[in-house]
Amino acid sequence: GDSVTQMEGPVTLSEEAFLTINCTYTATGYPSLFWYVQYPGEGLQLLLKATKADDKGSNKGFEATYRKETTSFHLEKGSVQVSDSAVYFCALHHNAGNMLTFGGGTRLMVKP
Amino acid sequence: EPEVTQTPSHQVTQMGQEVILRCVPISNHLYFYWYRQILGQKVEFLVSFYNNEISEKSEIFDDQFSVERPDGSNFTLKIRSTKLEDSAMYFCASSEDSVEKLFFGSGTQLSVL
Numbered sequence: 001g002d003s004v005t006q007m008e009g010p011v012t013l014s015e016e017a018f019l020t021i022n023c024t025y026t027a028t029g030y031p032s033l034f035w036y037v038q039y040p041g042e043g044l045q046l047l048l049k050a051t052k053a054d055d056k057g058s059n060k061g062f063e064a065t066y067r068k069e070t071t072s073f074h075l076e077k078g079s080v081q082v083s084d085s086a087v088y089f090c091a092l093h094h095n096a097g098n099m100l101t102f103g104g105g106t107r108l109m110v111k112p
Numbered sequence: 113e114p115e116v117t118q119t120p121s122h123q124v125t126q127m128g129q130e131v132i133l134r135c136v137p138i139s140n141h142l143y144f145y146w147y148r149q150i151l152g153q154k155v156e157f158l159v160s161f162y163n164n165e166i167s168e169k170s171e172i173f174d175d176q177f178s179v180e181r182p183d184g185s186n187f188t189l190k191i192r193s194t195k196l197e198d199s200a201m202y203f204c205a206s207s208e209d210s211v212e213k214l215f216f217g218s219g220t221q222l223s224v225l
Binding site: 032034036038041042043044045049089091097098099100102103104105 | 219
């Protein structure tokens with residue numbers, strides 16, 4: 001079945017550092033791919049998405065490119081802020097179903 | 113901005129007891145979901161609900177689980193006889209028209225003792 005694998009956290013960075021959180025997936029066909037973010041005390045929020053190969057999703061300075069050849073959707077940001085401290089979840093949606101398949105989440109801690 | 117509201121934020125119960133987790137989805141949304149995350153594990157899909165019936169459910173969602181939309185605003189998850197392994201964070205989510213844009217609540221942490 002479908003699955004999503006994320007790098008384990010926590011990831012600890014200093015403010016203005018470059019961020020990469022790795023995400024790879026296993027699925028047949030061409031799923032849609034997502035990054036969700038959960039800030040402390042809040043629910044998961046959609047951060048960005050890409051629906052086909054080579055698409056780049058972007059939002060709030062974060063980017064991720066749908067790489068079919070490597071089955072990856074790595075999250076990047078050029079300069080993180082303390083306010084980016086949160087848990088980040090990679091997920092996929094297979095057109096055949098009505099559910100998202102999530103990875104385990106990666107906690108990001110940004111220090112001033 | 114409208115949000116999905118879940119109550120309670122924490123629930124402690126004894127093994128074998130029934131629990132009801134409550135959610136108020138965003139008012140104009142038509143699709144409703146429950147997910148859960150056991151500590152240290154992945155977020156797992158439990159069930160989706162549309163037009164007053166279950167549209168899809170996972171293997172986790174066995175006969176001990178049920179969902180209901182009792183009054184047009186609330187969406188509840190009932191666990192009839194809780195087990196230790198039901199301890200998890202339970203997330204409710206809703207969407208207007210597509211699973212590709214879900215709005216999640218902040219979760220209910222269920223602890224079964």
